[in-house]
Amino acid sequence: MPTTIEWTQETWNPTTGCDRVSAGCDHCYALTLAKRLRGMGAAKYQTDGDPRTSGPGFGVATHPDTLDAPLRWRTGRTVFVNSMSDLFHHEVPVTFIGSVWNTMGLTPRHTYQVLTKRPARARTLLTQWARVGWSWQRHDLMWCGPLDGPLPNVWLGTSIESDDHTIRAEHLRRTPAAVRFISAEPLLGPLPSLDLTGIDWLIAGGESGPHARPMDPTWVRDLRDRCQEAGVAFFFKQWGGRTPKANGRHLDGRTWDQYPRPDSPIW
Numbered sequence: 662m663p664t665t666i667e668w669t670q671e672t673w674n675p676t677t678g679c680d681r682v683s684a685g686c687d688h689c690y691a692l693t694l695a696k697r698l699r700g701m702g703a704a705k706y707q708t709d710g711d712p713r714t715s716g717p718g719f720g721v722a723t724h725p726d727t728l729d730a731p732l733r734w735r736t737g738r739t740v741f742v743n744s745m746s747d748l749f750h751h752e753v754p755v756t757f758i759g760s761v762w763n764t765m766g767l768t769p770r771h772t773y774q775v776l777t778k779r780p781a782r783a784r785t786l787l788t789q790w791a792r793v794g795w796s797w798q799r800h801d802l803m804w805c806g807p808l809d810g811p812l813p814n815v816w817l818g819t820s821i822e823s824d825d826h827t828i829r830a831e832h833l834r835r836t837p838a839a840v841r842f843i844s845a846e847p848l849l850g851p852l853p854s855l856d857l858t859g860i861d862w863l864i865a866g867g868e869s870g871p872h873a874r875p876m877d878p879t880w881v882r883d884l885r886d887r888c889q890e891a892g893v894a895f896f897f898k899q900w901g902g903r904t905p906k907a908n909g910r911h912l913d914g915r916t917w918d919q920y921p922r923p924d925s926p927i928w
Contacts, residue, residue: 667910667918668864669741669774675728675761676746676753677705680714680788682778685822685847690872691745695719703917721752728764737770749779749786758786765815773815776844780819780832787811791837815863816921818842823850826861834859840921846898847873851880857891861921867901867908876901881912894919 664672681689692715698706699718708720731740742748742798749759765773771856777783791811803843811817819829822845833841833907840861845852847868867876881897888895897917900908909915 664741664744664914666741666744666910667898668920670708670739671734672741672744673727673773674705674724674743674745675764676721676723676743676757678710678715678719679747679750680710680721682714683822683826685820685826686778686847688847688868688872688874689872692716692719693870695745707878714870721746721750723753723757725757725760731768731771734768734771737772737776739772742773742775747777747779748775749777749782751779751782759790761788762812762815764907766812769814771814772892773812774818774842775815776818776820776842778820778829778860779838780829783819784832784836787837788835788914806856811839813839816840816842818844818862818864820844820871821852821855822847824852824854827852827854827856829859830855830860842921845884846899848876848880848884849874851877853883855884855887857887857893860891860893861910862894862896862919863888864896864898866898869899869901869903869905869907871903873901873903879914885912885917894921896920 662672695706695718696716705724706718708722709717710720743769748761819833821827821829821843830843841859842862843860844864846866848865863884865881867926868874885895895917896919897910897912899905899910902908
């Protein structure tokens with residue numbers, strides 16, 4: 662469905678639900694929204710998660726009936742995969758992840774953005790598939806491997822909110838992907854240990870919501886400057902605050918809307 666997220670055009674949620682794994686998850690918008698959708702009777706949000714790490718309506722669930730949705734979109738668009746989940750959560754079956762990859766392989770007109778806080782699992786699976794391929798039948802549609810390389814229309818990213826989690830970039834760097842990106846949102850501290858080698862794009866942004874934690878402008882400027890030096894596209898999403906747009910998205914008098922490739926449909 663269409664979205665107001667600045668760096669994409671569409672969201673597609675073949676899975677929903679997740680578990681908090683680090684401080685960046687503390688005020689997860691998806692967890693809060695899932696609880697509301699559960700109360701409204703939304704079918705995709707009737708699985709409850711562990712109250713210690715998840716919540717009402719936010720248990721991990723797969724939705725096979727949504728797998729064909731991108732096939733019906735005739736015009737190419739940029740699609741954020743699983744804005745309400747993490748495709749590489751350990752409870753998502755490998756075969757279902759393969760089915761998602763199958764859909765993306767069958768729709769090269771779209772550009773897919775897959776963001777995970779679990780890049781180690783992504784590295785394991787995608788490295789294996791690059792070597793031996795996959796073959797999951799779905800209706801009369803099938804994509805078979807092995808691949809000559811990563812799907813050219815799939816961008817793979819990981820979230821890094823603090824310097825404690827820069828190891829996620831190392832897993833990402835070692836994963837076969839046409840485009841690799843980092844989401845430093847919510848940015849909760851400086852990232853002096855972050856190595857931008859092999860990274861094509863970095864999104865930075867502050868936290869939003871009633872309990873938003875402040876973001877120091879020096880953290881953002883440091884990332885911007887390092888991206889410019891390394892030739893990494895830089896996108897500044899927002900300063901954050903009580904609402905996402907509360908404090909705008911200008912950094913030093915301008916917006917930063919760089920994308921990793923000039924042939925991206927939203928360049």
